[in-house]
Amino acid sequence: MGDFTRRFEVRIKARPTLIFGETLSVQKLFYLLFDSAEADGTKLREALCGVAVPAMREAGAMEITVFGADADVAEGSPIRQVDPPIRAMVSFWLEDAGDRGSAEAALAGHVQGLAGYLVCESRPMVHEMPKGERTPGMKQISCITKRADLSQEEYIRIWHGDHRQVAIDTQSTFGYVRNEIFRALTPGAPDRWDAFVEESFPMGALTDQEIFYDAKTHEEYETNFKIMMDSCGRFLDHSAIEVTFFSEYYMG
Template sequence: MEKLICALWAPQGESRADFGAHLLAELPDALKAAGASGIRLNIRDATVEPAAPLVQQWQQPQQDAVVQFWLPSANAIFRERIDAALAAVSGRFEAWLTAESTIIPNKEHPPHAGERTWGWSQASFISFRPDMTREAAVAHWHSHHTRVAIDTQANFEYVQNIVVRPLTSGAPLYGAFVEECFPLEAMTDSPAFFDAVGDEEKFAKNTKDMADSCAGFIDFSRIDIIPTSQFDFAHLDKA
């Protein structure tokens, strides 16, 4: 099985709200019919609008949604129905083949079939520093930064996806996609994000440690970080 991450853009003239509703109503069933499993949608909806100040942008326009799923093979000759399903609901889509590593599984607030998952999900498309080899960047990410991200944040789900290769010709050259889930208050309360409510010393340390670690491998000029609502459709695998 191979995991795909797909960025989706709304058709011209369709609002982000209407696009999200359209995706939720149609895309999971269409992808399942085309052979996908483990389907998850990340939607930029009204619930996550308070987190707008946390957005970091490279792409113009920026992604409106993300869909994640698994296929027996991501090879182009076996992906035609998947690509057709994505094209039918979006103005543009780009796709990457990834390798998933679940650092913190969501055991505290597990998703319910087709419903919005508790809290909110920060979806991060990141690029590695150009002055580092890919191997060195990944080594810092996996051997140093992962521990920092666990220790300094209030994330109750943390999934790393390293990009193996782009699958579409227009796909931005990201190095990875990361999904982290937080409590809703972390959208607007920085100490809540950094697991330091009521502790100024801890807040200062956690923010510095996280910033220093990110600077050790991320190219901040080529990242897209978006707040999303997570909707998991893994229940469709049993249908």
């Protein structure tokens, strides 16, 4: 999947607080946090932002983003197959993933379990994220798996190629981040997925499929839905998919 370090440069529009003065080699880590379906998602998100994030910063974590399945997105209908379910996700950057121990421990104390991965990030559609506040809209994150009959090259060609425009044309997406899994970091981390896909939508898309699929009529919704599902079917195995709705908090 290529070079899994990233050469950071100052990109004022995308990351207004990301100023290192010079380029810096870092790696992106992505954590799934598992807890009871009955656990209070808002309290978990508040604990992650208020307690875990400061400890992670002390441990060297940068560009921390917390995704919480809190009260603001409770009306959504996630696709859950793992037990206990995913109740939050956290992404951050480190100069070396091997130094993740303290940051990982800061997360582990708040949930029943976690799974960490080293990922390669790409951003086909960049969205604004106010630091320390809830990002407008809602975030859908899908844990996806490539079709077993496809080569890695063909999978990437379809996903990064024409499917990119299909997703943009048929949905009300205003933010789109790919996180391709390079390797698992934690013992026992599920190996059923190949990537985590972050998509930002208007809040109304949480409960209205016509808003989700950027449709003004029911007929347009049906058309866009079919186009999107047909395109996904070309490269994804949906048997292992996990889809969760979140509030996004970019903590910097």
